[in-house]
Amino acid sequence: MFYYYQEQQLRTQEYIESGILETFVLGAASEQEVKELLFMKAEYPEVNEALQQLEKDIEKLARNLAVEPPSGTWYKIAQEINAVIPHQESSPQVFNRKNDRERPDTEKDKGDQYIEVEGSSSHMRLHKAWRWVFAGVFILGKIFLAFAIYFYLENKHTQQQIQELRTEIRELKNKK
Numbered sequence: 001m002f003y004y005y006q007e008q009q010l011r012t013q014e015y016i017e018s019g020i021l022e023t024f025v026l027g028a029a030s031e032q033e034v035k036e037l038l039f040m041k042a043e044y045p046e047v048n049e050a051l052q053q054l055e056k057d058i059e060k061l062a063r064n065l066a067v068e069p070p071s072g073t074w075y076k077i078a079q080e081i082n083a084v085i086p087h088q089e090s091s092p093q094v095f096n097r098k099n100d101r102e103r104p105d106t107e108k109d110k111g112d113q114y115i116e117v118e119g120s121s122s123h124m125r126l127h128k129a130w131r132w133v134f135a136g137v138f139i140l141g142k143i144f145l146a147f148a149i150y151f152y153l154e155n156k157h158t159q160q161q162i163q164e165l166r167t168e169i170r171e172l173k174n175k176k
Contacts, residue, residue: 008044015040016050025054 023029024037040047 009046012040012044012046016047021047021051021054025051025058
């Protein structure tokens with residue numbers, strides 16, 4: 001019996017030192033590892049104690065390594081949220097369905113109530129795919145602009161050369 005108890009303690013200690021507790025606490029354990037750990041935690045108090053101690057240690061580590069955000073960050077976040085979510089000082093409206101049988105008869109006669117949705121934000125929201133489309137159109141616009149400027153300058157230079165050739169031809173004709 002004593003030998004069995006020592007063997008169980010060795011297996012439990014090996015399990016604790018295997019790194020599976022760390023994997024579980026960091027959220028990287030597989031589903032099978034989680035099930036196994038939960039069984040071991042319920043079966044062996046040493047595993048439960050080691051897991052609790054590890055969670056405390058990681059929490060301490062996170063607190064010690066935490067970087068405090070610059071002052072005013074929470075204010076900026078609140079402003080962004082308030083810009084996206086309009087706040088109105090009105091009472092909430094109730095949305096009723098036609099087939100709701102628990103409503104009184106007076107409400108059934110009113111029909112469905114609609115909630116007006118109006119955005120007061122000055123920001124435009126786009127689907128992520130459209131962002132790439134707009135970026136592509138913007139880049140193509142810059143490329144076309146560069147080509148237009150290049151060909152404009154080339155045309156101007158060519159026109160200047162043609163003008164110089166015409167004056168040379170006139171001068172040659174006048175000399176004869």
